[in-house]
Amino acid sequence: MQYALLIHEPASEFAKRNGPDAGRYWAGWMAYSQLLRESGVMTGGAGLEPPTVSTTLRMNGASRLVQDGPVADSKEQLGGFYLIDVPTLDDALAWAAKCPTFPAGAVEIRPMLPPPPSA
């Protein structure tokens, strides 16, 4: 099955990206990404810029409502995601458990929709 591992990070983790701990922060993510790639389970993914540079669009009829910031103003924000292909949720959980976001952040494991049925 295909899963998205959605990495939710608190502001303190986003701050590490450019802080004094940046070297260690990035080294952890590099190692994790490399592990996923080399084990052959990773099918995609991306890191995301922090929610402070995010923009949210809603449409009111034909007029755009553009807002500064993310959709939901929650304590943890999406910091990036991995797409993996593994047999079961337990395998996805085992990969997610190795993620360097812990203990500060959380990982949401969301199955990807299967491809539409062929006609």
Added chain:
Amino acid sequence: MNTDGADPAFRVVEQTVRESYGKLVAWLSVRTRDVALVEDVLSEAFVSALSTWPRDGVPDHPVAWLLTTARRKMLDRFRQARRTAVVDTTHLEQLPEIAVLSPELPDERLGLMLACAHPAIDSALHAPLMLQVVLGLDAARIARAFLMSPATVSQRLVRAKTKIRDAGIPLSIPDVEVLPQHISTVRDAIYIAYGTGWEATPGEMQTRGLATEAIWLARLLPQLLPTDAEARGLLSLLLFCESRSAARRSRTGQFVPLSEQDCGLWDQAMISEAQTVLAEAAAFRQPNRFQWEAAIQSVHADRCRTGTTEWPVILQFYGELIQAAPTIGNRVGHAAAVAEVHGPRRAIGMLDELESPLIQFYQPYWAVRAHLHHRLDENQSASEALTRAMALTDDPAVRHYLSELATGWAMPTQ
């Protein structure tokens, strides 16, 4: 159609349902991942059996017949719905041969139970899901036992089954690293299912409680997982508790506390089975929560033989139990055992140390506290605690018992 049940075909259907239902659900679910669909087609297959077996005779291999019928219905559904879910139908297509070759289905119920109690499923649904999927209990019965509305139960069970299918929750036995954690949720769910009948009166027990069903599951678990000491600990504990079910209420339905129960009413065969199972568990030398709880119950059961309760032994076991599982209930039980061995003053000191948010709404804490103060002739404190205990119980029989106690202690209760 003959519906009086006299036709032997009906009995075969009934017997097959009872003996093979969970196995059939497990076998088909493992291969299709769609528990709700499996339940649907199986119930259709049972209906077909009821209409064709009395007419055409009972097939040589009833289980194989049911599997074949269920499989055909499932393939029909797949074709009709052009389901989007990724389903491997290879196994389904091979099914008739497999079934005829081995009428004894391989038992894959452990995987099914693990899926029902998977940590990714809301823990409040573990027991209801297991009772429905493994035992075939209907939502109305489950709703009564768990004090929920049938509509809510149905809806939440459907959602949980959808999650098993769409989130890729495995229906197999996981790796050794996660197996202990997953098995513990299965044990907890069975324990919770047993607890549903705990406060029922003897008359209600048949309709409200699920004690029999829970014990059935608790018996199954050590068969499926022979190396799990705690599975035996759980079975032993439930058997000890169940052995006293006839003594827990007086003939008029009044609550009878353990210390006042007539042990002549205890089921000695069940006690002896509980003791055997506990000894088997102990042989693994992996004592844990359920084994310590069962050990405590076994000391209580000895009162029948010896005429006394060995409180120092109970206290020692409680000491181990609160190391293994420092829950509020176990700590209150520990304090009650301390009172029997070292006196009520020391026990009150221990109760005082428990954090207030935990004990505020915990009925047994206040009941124990009332008894302890009463023994020290601290009537004001005893009365306050008793009033609290009465307010916190949902069980009219227990409330009645406590109010009798208040009368006996000659104290006013607010």
